[in-house]
Amino acid sequence: MSKLQVLENKKLKLVNVFTKELRGIQIEDVEKEIKKFINFLEISQIQTRGPLITKKAGTTVHDNGDITIDYDIMVQTMKKMPNNGSFRFHETISVENCVYIHFEGTNDELNYAHNKLNLHLWENDLVESGDEYMVHLSLNNNWLEVDIFKPVER
Template sequence: MEKIKIQTHKKLRLVNVLAKELRGLPLEKLDEEIQKFTNFLEVSKIQTKGPLITKTIGTQISEAGEISLDYDIYIQTVRELNFQGYAFYPELVAENCLFAHFEGTQEEFNFVDAKLSLYIWENDLIARGEQYMIHLEQNEKWMMTDVFKPVEKMNETL
């Protein structure tokens, strides 16, 4: 039985997106920043639609071996908002994505990345560098997540 099924040519469309854009974030601070974002939503009593969405844009490793991320945290809201330190987008669209639905443990999630990478390699595609994760449900032992990874066809002339 196939546990992770890859679908192609999917489109992710988000509306009224409140975003916290994090650049050069040390990896060990990621969970803390996500918690700060969710706390901000609660305290501010922002009306949201749908689950938390995260976007991984890139990873850097310093000469000292320290890992940092470029990362966005999104939530869809019911209306336009303006808060200092946050960005707002009326609409965000990611087209031509590979899509995978995952249900399992946090430790097993790396199989999603591995399967997407293998699919990209086998089908002569190029990942555009970002990946969106729709966090549908999560607890200490289990998670349900949808993953969208924008891709493009490899240039045959290279």
């Protein structure tokens, strides 16, 4: 049996979602922004449930060769939160008709999961929406466990 199995028609449903929206951010700044978000949650004593979720919502290649992305960092909270600046609150986020893969391995091996998803999309003539959600289940040293959801058009 394959280490990585792609499943279709999966649904991602999140409730009480507190989101930090990052627009036009340099790829190399994403990790720093995630750490800042986690620190903000701890300092603000925001009660969360479940793991960190990230959403890549688009990539832009600029005329000068720079690459920026639109990226959201999310957590599910125990209660409703106010919208404030680049922070948004959504009572529910429901993403249907996704291809899905569960990955466990090192950060360096994560590209295998992305490649397998992309190959599955190509082999099955599926058209992705452009969004990608990653549910970060665990991270211990360099070992990680993530669920990846890519919505596809019907």
